[in-house]
Amino acid sequence: MKGTLLLSSAIFLLQGVCSCPEKCFCHTSSNSVDCSHQGLAEIPPNLPPETLTLLLQDNQIRQLPVFAFQSVPQLRTLNLSNNSLSNLAPEAFYGLQHLQVLNLTQNPLLSLESRLFHALPKLRELDLSSNNISHLPTSLGEFWENLTMFAVQGNQLQHLDRALLESMPRVKLLFLKDNNWKCNCHLLGLKLWLEKFIYEGGITDGIICGSPDTWKGKDLLTIPHELYQPCPHSSPDLASSSQDQHPGSEEVPKSSENHSLGQQDLLECEAKPKPRPASLRHAVATVVITGVVCGIVCLMMLTAAIYGCTYAAITAQCNGGPLSQTSDSGKKGGKELFDSSPA
Ligand SMILES: *[C@@H]1O[C@H](CO)[C@@H](O)[C@H](O)[C@H]1NC(C)=O
Ligand SMILES: *[C@@H]1O[C@H](CO)[C@@H](O)[C@H](O)[C@H]1NC(C)=O
Ligand SMILES: *[C@@H]1O[C@H](CO)[C@@H](O)[C@H](O)[C@H]1NC(C)=O
Ligand SMILES: *[C@@H]1O[C@H](CO)[C@@H](O)[C@H](O)[C@H]1NC(C)=O
Ligand SMILES: *[C@@H]1O[C@H](CO)[C@@H](O)[C@H](O)[C@H]1NC(C)=O
Ligand SMILES: *[C@@H]1O[C@H](CO)[C@@H](O)[C@H](O)[C@H]1NC(C)=O
Numbered sequence: 001m002k003g004t005l006l007l008s009s010a011i012f013l014l015q016g017v018c019s020c021p022e023k024c025f026c027h028t029s030s031n032s033v034d035c036s037h038q039g040l041a042e043i044p045p046n047l048p049p050e051t052l053t054l055l056l057q058d059n060q061i062r063q064l065p066v067f068a069f070q071s072v073p074q075l076r077t078l079n080l081s082n083n084s085l086s087n088l089a090p091e092a093f094y095g096l097q098h099l100q101v102l103n104l105t106q107n108p109l110l111s112l113e114s115r116l117f118h119a120l121p122k123l124r125e126l127d128l129s130s131n132n133i134s135h136l137p138t139s140l141g142e143f144w145e146n147l148t149m150f151a152v153q154g155n156q157l158q159h160l161d162r163a164l165l166e167s168m169p170r171v172k173l174l175f176l177k178d179n180n181w182k183c184n185c186h187l188l189g190l191k192l193w194l195e196k197f198i199y200e201g202g203i204t205d206g207i208i209c210g211s212p213d214t215w216k217g218k219d220l221l222t223i224p225h226e227l228y229q230p231c232p233h234s235s236p237d238l239a240s241s242s243q244d245q246h247p248g249s250e251e252v253p254k255s256s257e258n259h260s261l262g263q264q265d266l267l268e269c270e271a272k273p274k275p276r277p278a279s280l281r282h283a284v285a286t287v288v289i290t291g292v293v294c295g296i297v298c299l300m301m302l303t304a305a306i307y308g309c310t311y312a313a314i315t316a317q318c319n320g321g322p323l324s325q326t327s328d329s330g331k332k333g334g335k336e337l338f339d340s341s342p343a
Pocket of ligand 2: 057058101103
């Protein structure tokens with residue numbers, strides 16, 4: 001009797017302490033649960049609530065229910081690499097207040113909901129590599145204060161809004177390679193952001209353009225700014241040299257088919273400041289010419305006055321007539337000279 005009671009209580013205790021899902025290996029010392037490579041189609045039930053690391057890689061998990069990890073709220077690391085996740089409910093990761101590393105590589109994910117990672121304030125590493133994502137929402141996460149690594153290489157991305165990168169102020173590692181980056185005006189903001197990022201010590205594997213054809217295979221960072229036209233209706237800091245006269249500038253490829261169009265823009269920009277110096281020179285010339293003409297006129301007036309006075313004096317001396325008369329005639333002669341002088 002005593003023996004069976006002891007045995008059953010021992011089994012109960014063992015079950016209580018070491019409750020570990022079937023097909024998983026639980027390492028109590030590190031609070032990690034390894035369910036990798038077990039052919040699982042869904043998240044195993046009965047996960048120990050104190051789990052810090054959950055390894056679910058190399059399975060065939062197709063979807064995650066809402067609040068999928070509610071039973072393991074302490075989770076720090078979650079590995080879902082190499083599964084069959086093609087879309088994720090926005091509430092899938094809710095409740096993971098402490099999650100620091102999330103690995104979603106090698107899944108067939110097509111897109112991500114904008115609220116998907118909003119409940120993960122402590123995230124440090126987010127790996128979305130080797131999926132099939134063609135678009136990333138701008139508000140993928142909230143303000144990710146501590147995110148240092150963000151990887152999206154090996155997807156189908158064409159654009160990446162710099163606002164998304166601005167939501168991760170501490171990011172130091174960015175993996176962006178092997179996408180289908182469309183190096184048009186919309187990627188200029190990203191280029192400027194990346195230049196600052198690298199200047200400040202950030203590391204990235206680069207953005208290799210997938211289109212347009214002229215830039216295919218080129219690194220976004222090596223393409224000069226001057227070849228980009230600002231997008232219509234883009235933010236004012238980028239549209240400073242507003243190019244409203246190019247209604248087709250939505251598609252930079254048009255101009256980049258031949259770089260000469262870009263160079264034309266550059267010439268236009270360089271030519272714009274020129275009119276100012278030219279008109280200034282014009283104004284200066286006008287002033288100089290006016291001054292010279294005035295000087296000549298004044299000189300002529302002076303000459304005429306002197307001539308008139310001398311003439312008057314001579315006639316007065318010769319005729320011996322009254323001075324008042326001669327002075328009048330002298331003035332008249334002077335006046336005649338004035339009238340004829342400008343001609
Ligand atoms: C992905 O998981 C499957 C098992 O589901 C495995 O056979 C395959 O080798 C894994 N692939 C990689 C790249 O690890
Ligand atoms: C996730 O699993 C892969 C193996 O599939 C492993 O290489 C990687 O280090 C794991 N990542 C984490 C954070 O555990
Ligand atoms: C995620 O898992 C892959 C292997 O599947 C591994 O190469 C990668 O380093 C992991 N990422 C992180 C952040 O641990
Ligand atoms: C970011 O990390 C610092 C230092 O580890 C920590 O004090 C802070 O609470 C973290 N912020 C968030 C939102 O987790
Ligand atoms: C990736 O998505 C494209 C369409 O965007 C599709 O044609 C292709 O088959 C997908 N590839 C995989 C591996 O799911
Ligand atoms: C492209 O520009 C070059 C000069 O930069 C010019 O010789 C060439 O004809 C142009 N090609 C087309 C298709 O306009």
